[in-house]
Amino acid sequence: MEQSSTSALLQGTVLDLASDVVSALRGGDHARAGGAPTTDGAGGNIARAAVRVLGADALLPTTLLRVPPDPGRLAVFREAVTAHPPRADAAPTVVWSHWAMTRALRRLDDPLPGAPAGDEGTEPGAGWLEDAGWQSLTHQLAVLAPLALPGEECAVSRVARSRPVDVARGFVRAVRRRDWQQAAGAGRWLTLLDGVPDTLGLETGLDFVRLMGGSDPRVALQLEAARLMPAGVLL
């Protein structure tokens, strides 16, 4: 099926944004990574939408490395949270993604207007994840990889911690299916979980995912996050 030009433009912008984050995580071009995107007109709409799609990971250099966010970039992040709230009937991953972005702002002590300081907001439910089979669990966790952070305490991370073997199985399945994005996201979660089987060979697996899929900035972002995770400390 042919992609609409809007959708293609959005995906391209997401890839550019992910590349910027990867660069910052590698200790490279922080200035560009923190640079302010266009905020006016159609370009601004695309930028906000792309930040909404990349989610809380748009601020990952700040979250993991304490790189101060550019005020312009932070403003776009806030606008993205405000402009694209989940609809009432939105899928759980959409709701959780939005929650994660709000959480990221609170970590910066920069909550949205109207939200009382210290109020974590209503945490969405994770019942759909608790009941998921290991294949679906891994897919959903990979989509919600921005929640895979050291010290993160939420319902999704609790489910992940309770099912390390299932996530490990899902990681291998993703590699064998050549779903590099899912494999990288699952690998990022696995770096945080206790009880992952040694026989998995996670480090080797992540190297392989990098070799095969690392040219995709979204994959590279998850791999960089996984690389930094053991030493990462949340703000």
Next chain:
Amino acid sequence: MPSTDKALDEAAGIDTVDIEAALDPVEPDGVFRDSRECAGLALHSGGGHMLLSPPTPRPKKG
């Protein structure tokens, strides 16, 4: 560039559906490796922990 301008004009009304589809993607169809590729992966692992092993051989029909 006219095509970029047109795309940006369309983007002014960016659809929530596009965003939500990106945030709730359907798992893509898998492309499983064949045995030779899996053997290559095993070699790639360099003798340490093996990530992948070839699938169990199955009897051929007929």
